[in-house]
Amino acid sequence: AGVAPFAIGGARKTVVVVGGGIGGATAAKYLRMMDPSIDVTLIEANTNYYTCFMSNEVLAGERSMESIRFGYSGLKGHGIHVVQDRATSIDPDKRVVRTQGGQRFAYDRCIVSPGVDFRWDSIEGYDARVAERIPHAWKAGPQTLILRNQLRAMRDGGTVLIAPPANPYRCPPAPYDRVSQIAHYLKRHKPRSKIIILDPKDRFSKFDLFLDGWKRYYGYGTDDSMITWVSGAAGGTIESLDVKAMTIQADIESFKGDVINIIPPQKAGWIAFSAGLTNEQGWCPVDFRTFESTIQRKIHVIGDSSQASPMPKGGYVANTTAKVCAAAIVADFNGGKAPRPSWINSCYSTLAPGDAISAVTIYTYRDGRIVKVEGSGGLTPQEFDAGMRAREAQYAHSWFNNITADVFD
């Protein structure tokens, strides 16, 4: 395995992208769109990508696994060299990425978008092996299927325990979207069942909107509620898991479940640690104009692994950040100046089929920081309007179709 031939000798600039998820695939495609003279290699460990987007609809039986599966033929059509292999090291001095399969790829710029890894040491009794039985389903694919099948197999009258992590983590509203989707499934198929949320937080994303929806559909707040939310203050922080007994020991009490979904605390993807791109919090600090690492030159980090607050870790952010990063690299290669960055975060959640809510924020770049554009953005109005919610449900599915096409086609 030598240096890939296209990297040898010459003026052609080479970018190697590590991770073909939402951030990495978008960056590879837009680099080629913005400047077709750039040689782009994308290294991705898996043959197919399963989106986390809408994976909660798979849990609810509203959607198939195939509908959230995407391949890489679209990106190949843009002239991107797609390499199916796992990157095992990045040498920032020699500017070479090495893979498990023994290949080496030289780069002028490297973009790293490996998503998140889990902090397996944070909950006693829970680790990567246990997760085969007690799924996190926080990376879509086989994990989604395990959880879906367990929900299908559960008896009517069973209890589902869902334990979201403390902030920051991938997609802040998604645990509560998941609760809504599972509640919808149970209401139709196993109406005597319960969901208990064990949460270290005292509030969460789209809080009032979710609670209002849970009241309208799932009896929230009544004695017969399908959903119970145990906040951090009420003892929701979890300490340990006993797989045999199917119990979680939380702050104050222990809880028994028929199905248990633990979403563990997170950190940057493993390759970011091995390449020396992470800070003490376990995320990657970057320059917000270019998303170049502030620790290692010529390596850019985008997506969930990057530290880009106040933007949350989400797919729309990964998608818009990839474009900012690509524009900066193209400008640098051509001796130009990239335009001032702009980002959007937008995210739809479903309370029940035909009733969706959204959050959106516009961000701009000012004095080295990412700032919200004042007076813009926000949530779906709290007051329930059936017609507008039905529109949002249709727009949520349009969102999925458009963002996945923008990333993979």
Place this chain on the structure above:
Amino acid sequence: VVPGQSQAGEISRGALLAYTCAGCHGANGNSNGPATPSLAGASRDYFVEVMHQYQADERASTIMGRIARGYGDAEIQAMAEFFSRQGFEPAKSQPFDPDHVEKGARLHHQYCEKCHGKGGASAEDDAGILAGQWTPYLRYTLDDIRTGKSPSSKKMKRKLEEMHRKSGDAGIEQLLDFYASRK
């Protein structure tokens, strides 16, 4: 021409801004549906006017009011420039009732063609493109215009009301099927 590229390696601010809309409106403003509208090919004046209406909460929206207020006039102009230069692609494989198309065509030519030329495919006269736009979005928009939640020119509203008085909701559906049939 590579979209958004004024010269080798120079990405315009309009393009970079417009790329942030792609997750909802499709790459280069051609939406994959089933509901969110395409922006490609919209006339500059139409685009700017609509964005201003969203900003002022004069035009009904689920989300665009919240989004439009994130941009200044120069930014909206830059995006209008970008989207107006993208080729409009009619909605892909959108369902419609073929039995309605002929009646819809007749209604269109009687009431709408004067301003929405070429069977609703033209962006001229700063009217929106109707042919090949996503049907649910057009249905919502016509409903919003008729109920006064969204503005339109007096003349357009009069024509729409006249059409509705004579042909009812069925007339609206026939028009929508006609627009969806246009490839």
